[in-house]
Amino acid sequence: MRVHTQFNRSPSMPKLPLSPSGKRSFSTIPADQKLALISSYSETLRKLARSTEAVGRADMLPKLIQVADGLDSMATAIAETEAGAEVMARTARLIRATEGMLASMSSSSIVH
Numbered sequence: 001m002r003v004h005t006q007f008n009r010s011p012s013m014p015k016l017p018l019s020p021s022g023k024r025s026f027s028t029i030p031a032d033q034k035l036a037l038i039s040s041y042s043e044t045l046r047k048l049a050r051s052t053e054a055v056g057r058a059d060m061l062p063k064l065i066q067v068a069d070g071l072d073s074m075a076t077a078i079a080e081t082e083a084g085a086e087v088m089a090r091t092a093r094l095i096r097a098t099e100g101m102l103a104s105m106s107s108s109s110i111v112h
Contacts, residue, residue: 026085034079041091042068042075048098055105060098067094 026034049064071078071091078084 026088027082031079034084035075037088038071038075038078041088041095042071044095045071045091045098048095048102051102052098055102057101057105064098067091 026037029037045064045068049061049068052058052060052064071087074087078087
């Protein structure tokens with residue numbers, strides 16, 4: 001029996017625009033929605049950062065927090081520039097990769 005993890009995407013977590021069409025859709029949404037999405041990604045990174053300690057990867061915590069802080073401090077520039085779509089796509093890939101790593105590491109624990 002596999003351990004249920006806290007790393008599964010909850011309904012409140014953002015859908016991540018990983019494809020080129022996702023980048024285009026980011027460019028077309030209103031600025032206030034972009035800022036909300038950036039904030040959501042930042043919060044997701046912070047949650048994932050806190051989860052890294054549980055699987056023995058506390059070394060990732062400050063790095064993920066640093067990325068979240070960068071998103072927060074540059075949110076307006078990300079929302080207002082074309083490069084923002086690329087920033088968000090890369091952030092989405094980081095989130096998915098981190099979620100995958102955490103899920104993989106936690107699923108190796110088996111409950112007897």
